[in-house]
Each structure stands twice: as structure tokens, then as C-alpha cells.
Amino acid sequence: xxxxxxxxxxxxxxxxxxxxxxxxxxxxxxxxxxxxxxxxxxxxxxxxxxxxxxxxxxxxxxxxxxxxxxxxxxxxxxxxxxxxxxxxxxxxxxxxxxxxxxxxxxxxxxxxxxxxxxxxxxxxxxxxxxxxxxxxxxxxxxxxxxxxxxxxxxxxxxxxxxxxxxxxxxxxxxxxxxxxxxxxxxxxxxxxxxxxxxxxxxxxxxxxxxxxxxxxxxxxxxxxxxxxxxxxxxxxxxxxxxxxxxxxxxxxxxxxxxxxxxxxxxxxxxxxxxxxxxxxxxxxxxxxxxxxxxxxxxxxxxxxxxxxxxxxxxxxxxxxxxxxxxxxxxxxxxxxxxxxxxxxxxxxxxxxxxxxxxxxxxxxxxxxxxxxxxxxxxxxxxxxxxxxxxxxxxxxxxxxxxxxxxxxxxxxxxxxxxxxxxxxxxxxxxxxxxxxxxxxxxxxxxxxxxxxxxxxxxxxxxxxxxxxxxxxxxxxxxxxxxxxxxxxxxxxxxxxxxxxxxxxxxxxxxxxxxxxxxxxxxxxxxxxxxxxxxxxxxxxxxxxxxxxxxxxxxxxxxxxxxxxxxxxxxxxxxxxxxxxxxxxxxxxxxxxxxxxxxxxxxxxxxxxxxxxxxxxxxxxxxxxxxxxxxxxxxxxxxxxxxxxxxxxxxxxxxxxxxxxxxxxxxxxxxxxxxxxxxxxxxxxxxxxxxxxxxxxxxxxxxxxxxxxxxxxxxxxxxxxxxxxxxxxxxxxxxxxxxxxxxxxxxxxxxxxxxxxxxxx
Numbered sequence: 001x002x003x004x005x006x007x008x009x010x011x012x013x014x015x016x017x018x019x020x021x022x023x024x025x026x027x028x029x030x031x032x033x034x035x036x037x038x039x040x041x042x043x044x045x046x047x048x049x050x051x052x053x054x055x056x057x058x059x060x061x062x063x064x065x066x067x068x069x070x071x072x073x074x075x076x077x078x079x080x081x082x083x084x085x086x087x088x089x090x091x092x093x094x095x096x097x098x099x100x101x102x103x104x105x106x107x108x109x110x111x112x113x114x115x116x117x118x119x120x121x122x123x124x125x126x127x128x129x130x131x132x133x134x135x136x137x138x139x140x141x142x143x144x145x146x147x148x149x150x151x152x153x154x155x156x157x158x159x160x161x162x163x164x165x166x167x168x169x170x171x172x173x174x175x176x177x178x179x180x181x182x183x184x185x186x187x188x189x190x191x192x193x194x195x196x197x198x199x200x201x202x203x204x205x206x207x208x209x210x211x212x213x214x215x216x217x218x219x220x221x222x223x224x225x226x227x228x229x230x231x232x233x234x235x236x237x238x239x240x241x242x243x244x245x246x247x248x249x250x251x252x253x254x255x256x257x258x259x260x261x262x263x264x265x266x267x268x269x270x271x272x273x274x275x276x277x278x279x280x281x282x283x284x285x286x287x288x289x290x291x292x293x294x295x296x297x298x299x300x301x302x303x304x305x306x307x308x309x310x311x312x313x314x315x316x317x318x319x320x321x322x323x324x325x326x327x328x329x330x331x332x333x334x335x336x337x338x339x340x341x342x343x344x345x346x347x348x349x350x351x352x353x354x355x356x357x358x359x360x361x362x363x364x365x366x367x368x369x370x371x372x373x374x375x376x377x378x379x380x381x382x383x384x385x386x387x388x389x390x391x392x393x394x395x396x397x398x399x400x401x402x403x404x405x406x407x408x409x410x411x412x413x414x415x416x417x418x419x420x421x422x423x424x425x426x427x428x429x430x431x432x433x434x435x436x437x438x439x440x441x442x443x444x445x446x447x448x449x450x451x452x453x454x455x456x457x458x459x460x461x462x463x464x465x466x467x468x469x470x471x472x473x474x475x476x477x478x479x480x481x482x483x484x485x486x487x488x489x490x491x492x493x494x495x496x497x498x499x500x501x502x503x504x505x506x507x508x509x510x511x512x513x514x515x516x517x518x519x520x521x522x523x524x525x526x527x528x529x530x531x532x533x534x535x536x537x538x539x540x541x542x543x544x545x546x547x548x549x550x551x552x553x554x555x556x557x558x559x560x561x562x563x564x565x566x567x568x569x570x571x572x573x574x575x576x577x578x579x580x581x582x583x584x585x586x587x588x589x590x591x592x593x594x595x596x597x598x599x600x601x602x603x604x605x606x607x608x609x610x611x612x613x614x615x616x617x618x619x620x621x622x623x624x625x626x627x628x629x630x631x632x633x634x635x636x637x638x639x640x641x642x643x644x645x646x647x648x649x650x651x652x653x654x655x656x657x658x659x660x661x662x663x664x665x666x667x668x669x670x671x672x673x674x675x676x677x678x679x680x681x682x683x684x685x686x687x688x689x690x691x692x693x694x695x696x697x698x699x700x701x702x703x704x705x706x707x708x709x710x711x712x713x714x715x716x717x718x719x720x721x722x723x724x725x726x727x728x729x730x731x732x733x734x735x736x737x738x739x740x741x742x743x744x745x746x747x748x749x750x751x752x753x754x755x756x757x758x759x760x
Contacts, residue, residue, distance in 0.1 A: 033068045049117055049145075070214070093105050097124065120136050123156055175252035178192060187230075190226045194224065199246075200243035210238065225312070264359070265293050267357060275376050276463075277465050282302070295360035302341060303355045347376065352373070377457060380456065382397055387473025397437055398435065407426055409425055447476065447477050453470070454469075482556070482565070491573075513554050516550075548574065548577030548578065550574045552572045581660040593670075595639060597635070608630070608653065609651075610651055648663070690755065701743060703721075703724075731759045736754050737757070
């Protein structure tokens with residue numbers, strides 16, 4: 001047996017020279033943290049060989065500059081302290097390696113059968129929680145063990161090197177940051193934060209009594225905080241933390257932080273937490289229980305969390321001097337009955353959980369106080385906007401149930417992402433129907449326009465909540481275009497316009513427009529201030545409508561703010577035409593004291609009257625002499641003999657429309673015969689004898705002889721010839737005679753020149 005042991009020692013000394021510089025595998029920094037567990041002896045014959053292989057590997061691997069080999073004494077001390085054992089059970093190996101912060105652990109066993117020495121070896125990756133090498137070497141007797149040991153060393157370093165290269169290809173993960181401590185009596189509370197790029201599934205906490213280590217894993221937690229309890233009083237501990245993700249990858253370690261356990265003040269008592277706008281006001285008092293801590297109470301630290309069970313983050317450090325207590329003040333911090341602090345700039349309508357600690361002159365904190373929950377005032381909820389109203393938007397929202405709210409600010413914008421302008425302050429007491437607050441926006445709104453609104457609640461003018469959700473509404477557009485517009489043609493100097501009454505209650509009236517041209521300028525005919533109006537008559541103003549003329553019309557509806565609809569369709573109507581000019585006017589001339597007239601009937605069926613107009617040489621202007629009804633002829637009587645007359649006629653229909661005048665005809669009445677000429681006379685044989693020339697008219701029927709007496713010419717005889725005689729005047733007397741000619745129509749000429757005959 002002594003010979004075998006001596007031989008093993010020789011082998012060990014030889015193996016110390018195995019890792020020459022030419023055989024070492026180069027590794028990138030940082031160093032791989034590695035440990036070699038004692039190899040086990042499978043059978044009695046292998047006893048001693050297991051220790052030889054273990055020492056051989058520790059010496060060869062320890063000589064690698066890229067490896068940080070854990071000292072055997074430190075390993076055994078850690079295992080003894082934590083009641084752990086060295087074996088090749090994977091779960092046990094990973095547990096020990098994790099708690100020690102190792103990268104790799106080499107484990108194995110040795111078995112000897114006859115002259116064959118078999119070495120079974122595993123290299124376990126702690127991060128991957130699996131073997132990265134599982135190999136066996138065999139030696140034929142003791143002489144071949146050194147060569148197999150060299151072979152085993154090469155395989156181990158190659159596996160570790162390959163694993164390191166794979167790890168280097170992975171993205172680097174930074175370790176936890178902003179590690180905070182709260183030292184207390186036999187306990188240390190730790191909290192930390194993830195770097196922004198780390199998506200941690202959990203954390204591993206390592207502790208040591210010395211800053212240089214070794215560090216043992218004391219906890220694995222899922223949240224970024226850990227309370228290490230049951231520690232020694234007045235002892236300094238060192239901690240470092242690393243995170244791991246769901247794929248088994250680990251981050252770097254955090255920086256090392258130290259914490260000292262000692263007596264601390266008693267925790268304060270939180271009295272209440274009142275929710276305000278984006279803030280919570282906390283009120284607490286010092287612990288009424290006397291503390292064993294001999295040091296002076298210096299201040300408080302406030303911690304906040306989103307859930308009751310944390311994690312809690314420090315919000316503020318409140319020094320006594322900040323509360324108005326000076327160094328020489330007679331009132332100390334622990335005698336201040338009530339302390340208040342307002343946690344500001346936090347989210348609206350959120351629950352926050354608070355804990356407090358008191359700390360002494362050495363910055364040692366008490367345990368957490370009991371938890372208290374506070375809720376900030378929420379943003380305005382259930383905001384709604386009602387549109388489709390004429391230049392109005394009606395807003396309503398649920399009032400916030402808080403006595404601190406004094407009112408609400410209303411903001412308006414023209415786009416959801418643009419600037420909003422404060423347009424109204426509404427007092428909290430201005431309640432609307434039920435439990436809703438209401439406001440109607442009427443200021444400067446346009447038609448058919450979308451407006452966006454937000455509402456905030458305020459305690460003070462400069463202390464308001466975040467805006468509510470954005471709501472929007474569209475104002476009512478133009479009124480609907482009136483329908484059914486009609487215009488009646490054929491009326492006398494007027495047009496009747498009708499349309500369908502708008503069913504829309506918003507319509508308050510109509511504007512009717514007209515024009516002489518379909519495409520041109522339209523003038524307002526009539527404004528009708530009634531939704532139920534449905535007709536209007538166009539008669540013209542100072543200038544009446546023209547006959548047989550087309551007029552064009554369109555209409556709009558308007559609302560209470562005089563916003564007009566679009567123009568309706570354009571319609572037209574034509575006024576009634578006047579009767580056509582009478583034609584075919586003719587008459588008979590040279591009628592005795594009259595002129596017979598006749599003309600053609602007008603084509604219009606409703607012509608009822610013809611007006612006959614006459615003008616003479618004496619009266620040059622025409623004047624109406626007769627209204628002829630139902631006939632197309634007329635005899636103008638009692639005219640002067642031998643006078644020329646001009647005539648024209650005009651038709652009138654049943655609506656009293658007058659036609660243009662007909663063409664003018666000129667006609668003359670029959671003239672009187674010319675007065676006889678050449679009248680001569682003589683007194684012969686007691687008679688007065690007269691003679692004259694025959695008249696030139698062919699229809700002279702007789703002559704009338706007149707004697708001029710006291711009262712004028714008196715008819716004394718009618719003769720067919722151009723001679724006349726009667727008893728002459730007595731001597732000394734004289735008679736005067738004149739003669740007229742009479743035609744067959746009884747027209748008598750003017751008297752001839754007078755002639756005087758004296759008696760002898």
C-alpha cells in the first residue's frame with residue numbers, strides 16, 4: 001500500500017508540469033470561475049486513485065491563467081457552514097455552483113478493475129444547469145495514468161473554452177443597478193432596479209462576510225427586493241446580486257454593497273393618506289413605544305409601491321430640519337406629534353401603498369411601518385360630447401367624488417393631437433341633471449365642424465388633474481335644401497311659387513330668390529320667418545312683372561343663426577302673354593255721317609272685348625269711342641260730313657290684358673254737295689225769276705230755294721230744275737234769294753251766294 005501511495009505522489013508531481021505554456025488553451029477575460037469536487041472511489045481498489053486524480057486536475061486547471069480556481073479550503077468551509085456535500089448529483093452541483101457564483105464545476109469518479117483504471121469525468125455548466133462534457137479515460141496500469149490525465153485536462157479545457165465562446169456570442173446583460181439597503185437590527189433589506197435592456201425572470205442574492213468573498217447565494221427571488229433576516233447584530237455584511245432570464249441566461253453581478261446590522265429606531269405610525277390632484281398627503285407620528293436605540297432620531301424615509309406587498313421604492317428623505325426643527329431646537333423629532341408630507345407628481349386615479357421608516361444619526365433605519373394605501377384623484381370620467389346641434393356642443397361628465405375638487409376646466413381643440421385651449425371654468429356646484437355635470441359650448445363654433453374636448457378637475461387654479469379622454473362632436477351643418485319647389489306659369493303679371501314644408505325642426509324660415517336669367521345674379525324676393533311657410537307670390541315691386549316673360553327662382557332654408565342651406569334646384573315660370581295684335585281692320589268710306597268697321601277675330605279664346613279708337617283731323621290724338629263685346633264689327637255714327645277719320649283697335653282678354661294696337665285705317669264720310677254756282681235773277685212781268693248752274697255731283701236729286709227773311713233763310717220751294725220763279729216784290733221792295741243742292745241721300749249743300757231782286 002505504501003508503495004502505491006508513493007507512486008501516486010510521484011504522479012502528482014509529474015502532473016504539475018503538464019500545463020506548460022504551449023499546451024494551455026487561450027481564453028478571453030474575464031476568468032472562468034471553476035471548482036473541482038473530490039472524485040469518488042467506486043470500489044475499494046480505486047481508493048487513493050480518486051485523490052490522485054482530484055489533485056492532478058486541481059493543479060493542472062489552477063495553472064490556467066484564464067481560470068479562477070476556488071480554493072479547496074474555502075470550498076470545504078462553505079460546504080460545512082451550509083451543511084452541503086461534494087458529489088456528482090447534478091442538482092446538488094448546480095445548487096452549490098449557483099450559490100458560490102461559479103461558472104463550472106468538475107466532478108467525477110475513479111474505478112479500478114484489475115490493471116485497468118477508469119476515470120469518469122463531468123464538466124457541469126452552472127448557468128446552463130447541465131453537463132457540457134461527459135467523458136471517460138482508461139489507463140492500463142499506473143504507468144498510463146499520467147498520459148490519460150493529460151488527455152482529460154485537454155478535454156476539460158476544450159469544453160470550457162467552447163462554452164465560453166458560446167457565451168461571448170450572446171448579448172452582454174448588465175447586472176442590477178441602484179442597489180439600496182436598509183440596515184436594521186439583525187436584518188438587512190435590499191432593493192434594486194433592472195437595467196433598461198434586461199428582462200429578468202428572477203434574481204439571485206449573494207452574501208459574504210468580506211468584500212473580497214467568497215460569496216454564497218442566500219436567496220433566489222422573483223421581485224427586485226429581499227429581506228435578509230436572522231443576522232448577527234453589529235456585523236457588516238456584503239451583498240451582490242445578479243439577474244437571470246427565462247432562458248437560463250445570467251446577467252453580470254451588481255456592484256457590491258455593504259450593510260451593518262445594529263439597533264434602529266422604532267417605525268413611525270402612519271395616521272392617514274388623503275388623495276389630492278396628482279398627489280397624496282400623508283400624516284404620521286413617531287412611534288409611541290420607546291426605542292432601545294440610543295442614537296438620536298434624525299429623519300424619516302418614505303417608501304412607495306404599486307402593490308401592497310411591494311416592491312417599495314424610496315420616495316423621499318425627510319430630515320428633521322426640513323420640518324422646522326433646528327439643531328438646537330427644544331422640540332426633538334421624536335416629540336413632534338404629527339408630521340405631514342405630500343407626495344407630488346404622481347399619476348391620476350392610481351392606488352399607491354406607503355411605508356415609512358425612521359432613521360438615526362448613523363443612517364440606520366427602523367423596520368417598515370404598517371402599510372397604508374392612498375388614491376390620487378382620478379381624471380374626469382364618462383366625458384361625452386353631443387353634436388349635430390346648430391353651433392353648439394353639449395358636454396357632460398361624471399363629477400369627481402372628492403371634497404377637495406373646486407371645479408373643472410374645459411379645453412377645446414380643432415384636432416385630436418393639436419393644441420387645446422382652455423375655454424371655460426365650471427364650478428363643482430354647477431350640477432346638471434342627475435349626477436352629471438353639463439356645459440354647452442356656444443362660443444365661436446362653426447358649421448359642420450368637428451371639435452375636440454378634454455376636461456380636467458382642479459383644487460387650485462394651478463393644481464389640476466391630467467386631461468380626461470378626448471371626445472369630439474361635429475356641429476350641425478347647413479340646413480337641408482328645401483324640396484318640391486314649383487312655380488306656376490300663365491298668371492297675369494305674377495308668379496305663384498310653392499315648396500314642401502321642411503320637416504327639420506332646425507329650419508326657422510326660407511329665403512326665396514329670383515332672376516331674369518337662369519345663370520346670373522339672383523335677388524332676394526322674400527324672407528319668410530316661418531318653417532311652415534310654403535308659398536309666396538312674385539308680383540314685382542315698383543316695376544310690375546312683364547307679360548309673357550320668363551322668371552327664374554331658387555330657395556334656401558335658414559336656421560336660428562341665419563345659416564342658409566345650399567340653393568335648391570332652379571325652376572322657372574312665364575307670365576301670361578297679352579292678346580296678339582288684332583289684324584284685318586277695314587271700313588267703308590263715304591258713308592253718310594258714319595264709318596262701318598270690321599276686323600278678324602283674335603286667335604285667343606279668352607278675348608272678350610275690342611276697344612275702338614278714333615282720331616280726326618281736328619283731334620290728332622286717338623280716343624276710345626267704343627268697347628265692342630262679342631263682335632268683330634262696329635259702325636261709328638254721327639260723324640261730320642266729308643270728314644276723314646283714322647281708326648285702330650285693341651283686344652282685351654278676360655284678365656284685362658291688352659294687346660298692341662292694330663294697324664291704323666283712314667276713312668272719310670260722304671261730303672255734302674257743293675253749293676250751287678252761277679245764281680242769277682231778274683224782275684220780269686211782275687215775277688222774280690232765278691237760274692243757276694247744275695251741280696257737279698251725279699246724285700243731285702233737287703234744289704231748295706230759300707228767301708232771306710227776318711229770322712234768316714226760309715225755305716220757299718223745292719225744284720228739280722235749275723230755275724225758279726214766283727211773284728216778284730212790289731215796287732220799292734226787294735227780296736233776297738239763295739239756293740242749295742240736295743243729293744239722293746238728303747245731304748244738302750251750303751247755300752249759294754245770295755242774290756237780291758227789287759220790284760219795279
